[in-house]
Amino acid sequence: TNSLTMAWRLFKNLSEEQQRYEKQLIFEHPAFAKMCQQLLRDARRMTRGDLVFSLHALVNLGVPQNTLLVQTLVRVCQEKLNQLDNRCISVLATALTRMHKDKNVSALQAGLQLLVEQRISSIRDIFILQNLMKCLGKDAPVFLKKKLEMAVVREIDGLTFPSALHMFLALAAMNYCSLPILNPCSKKIQENIHDVPFRQLILILEACHTLLYRNVKLFSALADYVNSTAYLWDKRQILLFLSACETLGFQPTELLDIFAEKVTEDPDFLNLKNLLTVIRVYSRLNHVPRVQKHLFFETLHSCLNKCLPQISNTELLKALYALGILGYLPHRALDELLQKDSRGELTLSDDRKGINTMMLHCVKTCMELDSPSFTKPAFVLTESLSTLVSLNLRKAQEALMELLGDENMFRQNVQLPYGYHIDFEIRMDSDRKKVLPIAATDDHPDSCVQRLAFLFAPVSAFCLGTTHPQGKLAMKKRHLNKLGYHVILIQNKKFQEMKNEHAVEFLKRKIYSEDAFSFPEATLQDNN
Numbered sequence: 001t002n003s004l005t006m007a008w009r010l011f012k013n014l015s016e017e018q019q020r021y022e023k024q025l026i027f028e029h030p031a032f033a034k035m036c037q038q039l040l041r042d043a044r045r046m047t048r049g050d051l052v053f054s055l056h057a058l059v060n061l062g063v064p065q066n067t068l069l070v071q072t073l074v075r076v077c078q079e080k081l082n083q084l085d086n087r088c089i090s091v092l093a094t095a096l097t098r099m100h101k102d103k104n105v106s107a108l109q110a111g112l113q114l115l116v117e118q119r120i121s122s123i124r125d126i127f128i129l130q131n132l133m134k135c136l137g138k139d140a141p142v143f144l145k146k147k148l149e150m151a152v153v154r155e156i157d158g159l160t161f162p163s164a165l166h167m168f169l170a171l172a173a174m175n176y177c178s179l180p181i182l183n184p185c186s187k188k189i190q191e192n193i194h195d196v197p198f199r200q201l202i203l204i205l206e207a208c209h210t211l212l213y214r215n216v217k218l219f220s221a222l223a224d225y226v227n228s229t230a231y232l233w234d235k236r237q238i239l240l241f242l243s244a245c246e247t248l249g250f251q252p253t254e255l256l257d258i259f260a261e262k263v264t265e266d267p268d269f270l271n272l273k274n275l276l277t278v279i280r281v282y283s284r285l286n287h288v289p290r291v292q293k294h295l296f297f298e299t300l301h302s303c304l305n306k307c308l309p310q311i312s313n314t315e316l317l318k319a320l321y322a323l324g325i326l327g328y329l330p331h332r333a334l335d336e337l338l339q340k341d342s343r344g345e346l347t348l349s350d351d352r353k354g355i356n357t358m359m360l361h362c363v364k365t366c367m368e369l370d371s372p373s374f375t376k377p378a379f380v381l382t383e384s385l386s387t388l389v390s391l392n393l394r395k396a397q398e399a400l401m402e403l404l405g406d407e408n409m410f411r412q413n414v415q416l417p418y419g420y421h422i423d424f425e426i427r428m429d430s431d432r433k434k435v436l437p438i439a440a441t442d443d444h445p446d447s448c449v450q451r452l453a454f455l456f457a458p459v460s461a462f463c464l465g466t467t468h469p470q471g472k473l474a475m476k477k478r479h480l481n482k483l484g485y486h487v488i489l490i491q492n493k494k495f496q497e498m499k500n501e502h503a504v505e506f507l508k509r510k511i512y513s514e515d516a517f518s519f520p521e522a523t524l525q526d527n528n
Contacts, residue, residue, distance in 0.1 A: 001050040002058035003035065011061060015436045023062055040069050049075060052088045056095040065099055070453070074104045081111050089115065090128040093135035097173075113140065120147050126155050128161050135171035146178045153180050164188035165200050172207035182211070186218040193225045198237055201226065203509060205244035216465035219245065220481045223252035229298065230258050235269050241275055246281040248469060251463040260289035270303040272311060276319055283322035285463060288473040297323075301330040308336055314356065315343055321359040324366035325471040327478065337363065365418045366475070369482045376484045380451075382425070383415040392492060393423055396456055399503040403511075408437050414453075417481065420476060424454040425485075426511065435511070452511065454486040456492040467491065 001384055011022060026032055039046075039054055048056070055073040077084075077092060084092065093112065099105050116132055123129055129152050136144065152167070159167075164185040171178060189196065189204070196204075201222055208215070226233065226241055233241075238259050241253040245252055263270065263278065270278065279300060282288075289296045304311075304319060309320070320337055323329060340346055346360060368374060389397050391410050400410050404426075427432065427441045429451040441449045461473040469477060469489060477487045480497075488510050498506060 001046070001054045001057075003079050004061070005053050008057040008060050010049060026061065027396065032327065036063075036069050039405070040072055043072050044079075048080055048084050048088050051080065051093070052084065052091040055093050059095045059098045065102070065105075071104055074108055078104070078108050078111055081108070082116060084115075086119065086123050086125070086128055090125075090131045093131040095132075097134045097137075109135070112136075113144065117144060117147070120144075120151055123151060124155055126152060126159065126167075129155075130163065130170040131165050133176075134173040137173050138175035140174060142301065144459060145174055147357075148174075149176070149178045149181060152178075156181065156184050159188055160183060161188055161192040161195060165196065165204070168204050168207040168211075172210040172493075175210060177211040182213055182215070186215050190218060190221045193221050196222075196225070198233065202240055202244055205241075205248060208245050209244070214248070214464055216250070219248065219250045219252075219464070223250075223254070223255055227252065227255045227258065230255070230262075235259070235262055235266070236274070239244050239274060239281075240380055242281050243277055246284050249284075249460065249462075249464045251285045251287060251468060253287070256285070256287045257289050257291065261292070264295050264299050265294060267299045267303055270299075272307045272315070273433075275300065275303050275307060276315060279319050279322045283325045283471045286326070286471045288326060288468060297326075297328050301328075301333075304330060304333050305320070308333060316340070317346060317356060317359050317363070320363050324363050324370075325475045327366070327370050327371070329363070329366055334363075334367070344421045361419065362475075365479065369418065376482065381417060382411075384411055386498055388479075389413065389423075393456055395496060395500075395503060396454070396490075396492075396507075399500065399507050400426075402500075403504050403507055404435055406437075408439060409435050411438050418479065420480065420483075422453040423456050423487070424482070426452040426454070428452065428511075431511070451485045453487045454510075455487060457493065458492050459491055459493045462491060 007026065008115070010020060011026075013274070014022060033356055040483055043051070051073065055070070055077065056072070059065070063111065065071075087114065092108075095464065096105065096109055096112070101109075113136055123132075129148060133148055140148075167185045171181065202223070205219075207213075208218075222241075223245065226238065230238060238255070240499075242252070242259060262280075300323070308316075316337055320329060320333055337346075339358065346356060393412070396500060397412060401407060405411060409426070410421065414422045414425045416422065425438075427436045427438060429436060430448055430450060432450055436449065455473070457469070457473055467489070473489070477489065480487045490510070495503060495506070
């Protein structure tokens with residue numbers, strides 16, 4: 001047991017390439033075969049500590065799970081389960097997390113779960129609790145997850161920095177979001193941010209995504225740390241971090257700007273996989289670099305052209321869809337896509353949810369509305385779908401009624417060309433002094449009337465903790481501006497939390513303020 005454990009301790013500190021080489025040497029060594037035979041003979045006579053540590057070492061060294069030796073040790077662990085102390089239970093739990101489920105492993109896990117239920121009140125070590133959480137996983141019953149949570153909270157004052165890091169992974173393994181645990185862990189990580197290994201940064205963000213845990217202070221601290229040490233990291237590492245942020249809808253603005261500069265300085269880094277990731281990240285987060293934005297997009301354009309011979313139809317469509325959201329459509333790649341569309345190559349059999357159809361429609365809409373030759377139409381054909389509004393817009397409807405005094409002063413559920421829809425529409429005189437009845441302005445050209453479009457969007461449509469719209473919503477706002485609308489974006493969740501009188505006052509400020517009529521900053525396409 002000591003020899004196996006020492007071999008594992010030495011083995012785990014090697015690089016992946018070294019591990020493959022050493023693993024082959026270990027398995028081919030004659031002494032290893034003899035050791036395994038002796039373990040097999042003595043399995044039922046071993047002490048509980050030797051038993052679980054041997055299993056742990058063998059599993060981590062990569063001995064196949066279906067071998068007689070590993071299966072025998074698993075069965076003996078089942079037989080001696082009640083004899084194991086808390087430390088041995090922790091080691092066994094760690095070994096089981098590395099094993100896939102088979103008949104014996106599932107039986108041992110079920111027995112371990114029953115034992116933990118009995119002993120949970122006596123376990124005071126956070127490290128042991130973490131290992132048990134990882135082992136029992138998301139299939140553990142809710143009452144047991146709650147007991148484990150209470151046991152950790154009981155010992156939370158003794159939380160160390162390493163424990164805080166691993167607690168995120170333990171909770172993610174259980175798929176159990178516990179704020180009484182996560183919030184102190186987040187604080188501990190922020191206090192020791194410079195000691196977090198890069199791989200742990202990614203694992204923390206991935207755990208937050210799994211747990212639907214959104215902590216802007218934590219994400220900002222992680223982003224500031226990577227930003228301040230960007231010169232230490234490989235571009236692939238930074239891209240991995242940005243991709244994890246994108247998944248959370250979090251926009252690390254300064255880091256995105258720094259990374260854009262790195263991309264323009266070394267475009268050879270952008271192979272097809274990295275290129276598609278960069279385009280996706282900047283598109284979803286609706287981020288255009290503040291400096292050298294044209295050079296950045298020209299770099300992406302050039303790299304995309306180089307990848308055209310090897311890119312698949314779906315990848316090309318996704319790339320142009322994401323670039324279109326940002327207001328940029330490179331001509332050569334676009335021509336290639338339209339040729340494929342004319343040949344019917346984009347109608348894929350696996351497009352059951354119509355995602356490819358939606359993306360292609362979006363690209364064609366961007367081609368038309370973002371074209372420098374597009375001019376605002378004198379009239380926009382609209383259609384009111386229904387006088388009924390959904391429950392989450394009822395409060396907005398009532399506030400507009402109280403503010404404007406008449407339901408004829410606004411429209412709801414308005415369908416526009418290009419498949420766009422707005423929640424409410426208001427029309428005002430050209431001086432923006434008063435709201436006009438909808439019916440009285442239907443025949444007036446838009447030059448005499450100011451149109452306001454209200455979009456009540458979910459929080460998920462904005463970058464986390466901000467009012468900065470994510471890509472799709474920003475594109476919709478841009479296109480509605482092109483159609484002659486002044487767009488007012490409202491986070492519906494915050495609006496719903498307002499008292500009625502505050503909601504009315506809020507809408508009044510939005511309607512009559514100068515900000516409501518300011519167009520967004522020029523997009524890339526405007527100067528293309």
